[in-house]
Amino acid sequence: MATQLKVQLGPLKLQNPVLVASGTFGYGEEYNRLYDVSRLGGIVTKSISLKPRSGNPVPRIYETPSGMINAIGLQNVGLEAFIQKKMPFLRSLKGPRIIVNIVGDRISEYVELAARLEDVKGIDGLELNLSCPNCERGGIEFGVNPKLTAEVIRKVRRRTRRAIIAKLSPNVTDVTLIARAAAEAGADALSLINTLLALAVDASTWRPRIATVTGGLSGPAVKPVALRMVWQVRRALPKTPIIGLGGIMTARDAVEFLLCGANAVQLGTVNYVNPKAPLEVIAGLKSYLAERKLKSPSALVGKLQVPERLRGLPQVVTG
Numbered sequence: 001m002a003t004q005l006k007v008q009l010g011p012l013k014l015q016n017p018v019l020v021a022s023g024t025f026g027y028g029e030e031y032n033r034l035y036d037v038s039r040l041g042g043i044v045t046k047s048i049s050l051k052p053r054s055g056n057p058v059p060r061i062y063e064t065p066s067g068m069i070n071a072i073g074l075q076n077v078g079l080e081a082f083i084q085k086k087m088p089f090l091r092s093l094k095g096p097r098i099i100v101n102i103v104g105d106r107i108s109e110y111v112e113l114a115a116r117l118e119d120v121k122g123i124d125g126l127e128l129n130l131s132c133p134n135c136e137r138g139g140i141e142f143g144v145n146p147k148l149t150a151e152v153i154r155k156v157r158r159r160t161r162r163a164i165i166a167k168l169s170p171n172v173t174d175v176t177l178i179a180r181a182a183a184e185a186g187a188d189a190l191s192l193i194n195t196l197l198a199l200a201v202d203a204s205t206w207r208p209r210i211a212t213v214t215g216g217l218s219g220p221a222v223k224p225v226a227l228r229m230v231w232q233v234r235r236a237l238p239k240t241p242i243i244g245l246g247g248i249m250t251a252r253d254a255v256e257f258l259l260c261g262a263n264a265v266q267l268g269t270v271n272y273v274n275p276k277a278p279l280e281v282i283a284g285l286k287s288y289l290a291e292r293k294l295k296s297p298s299a300l301v302g303k304l305q306v307p308e309r310l311r312g313l314p315q316v317v318t319g
């Protein structure tokens with residue numbers, strides 16, 4: 001019984017469950033100089049907006065204990081340049097699924113992005129970055145409101161045949177409400193989590209470390225929060241495909257996400273520290289499964305051992 005890594009994620013077939021996360025892998029080409037990126041399960045592009053964006057003023061990155069805060073501000077080349085200059089390389093890759101992450105300031109922008117990408121060849125799915133302020137609603141993040149989340153997904157659903165992955169914000173009280181709204185509105189899969197709203201301070205200058213004051217925390221520091229959210233969403237939605245991310249550095253971290261209920265994982269911040277980490281995670285996952293005579297990653301999904309008496313209870317949140 002040979003171990004194999006193929007997984008099915010809703011309508012998407014992946015050669016392995018290891019994807020690279022939006023904003024940490026550019027558009028793939030740069031990393032292809034370091035290793036053969038066609039071995040990845042999937043590549044998620046930097047968030048693409050209708051028009052190019054130059055992002056926030058610097059400093060917009062700060063290293064924290066076991067993590068980093070970023071406030072890049074969705075800098076990207078814009079839809080037209082993405083299609084003309086970045087898609088040809090991505091389209092040439094036969095192995096990985098190509099997921100284009102899209103972002104807008106209003107619902108109509110997500111819809112237009114989906115519509116204009118519909119005839120572009122070589123795209124397997126759209127990941128909707130819902131951690132973005134909605135201009136029409138006073139800057140509230142789409143992903144913190146179940147109604148807005150559902151509305152944007154429903155409207156994008158009407159304009160695309162491609163897989164829709166809703167990328168959820170962790171900056172909410174109950175992530176299962178948003179997850180359910182997204183799934184019911186037509187998302188084929190959910191990815192969680194995006195970065196956690198954070199602040200770092202310089203005690204010498206009394207200034208924030210990031211020009212925009214707050215930014216998003218990522219890396220190993222957020223992993224326990226991400227695992228908790230994946231587990232909660234898996235319990236609430238037993239059938240919905242989930243991509244887990246947040247602080248994955250090693251194959252064992254990826255295994256932890258699968259045990260909590262993720263069907264696949266994305267690697268983000270680690271790409272800055274150890275660019276070959278995705279290949280190490282793919283190889284490590286294969287050995288982990290083979291050593292235990294498990295034939296596929298799905299054998300781990302949701303297998304976290306929780307005592308029966310604790311399964312239906314609300315989570316313990318206090319010390």
Ligand SMILES: Cc1cc2nc3c(=O)[nH]c(=O)nc-3n(C[C@H](O)[C@H](O)[C@H](O)COP(=O)(O)O)c2cc1C
Pocket residue numbers: 021022023024046047068070072074101129167193194195217218219220222245246247248266267268269270
């Ligand atoms: C520098 C940086 C830029 C990011 N840019 C985006 C982005 O454009 N769109 C998006 O959906 N997520 C973006 N993210 C969030 C990551 O994709 C990921 O959700 C988050 O960092 C948690 O995973 P990690 O701890 O493995 O990095 C960015 C993260 C970092 C560190």
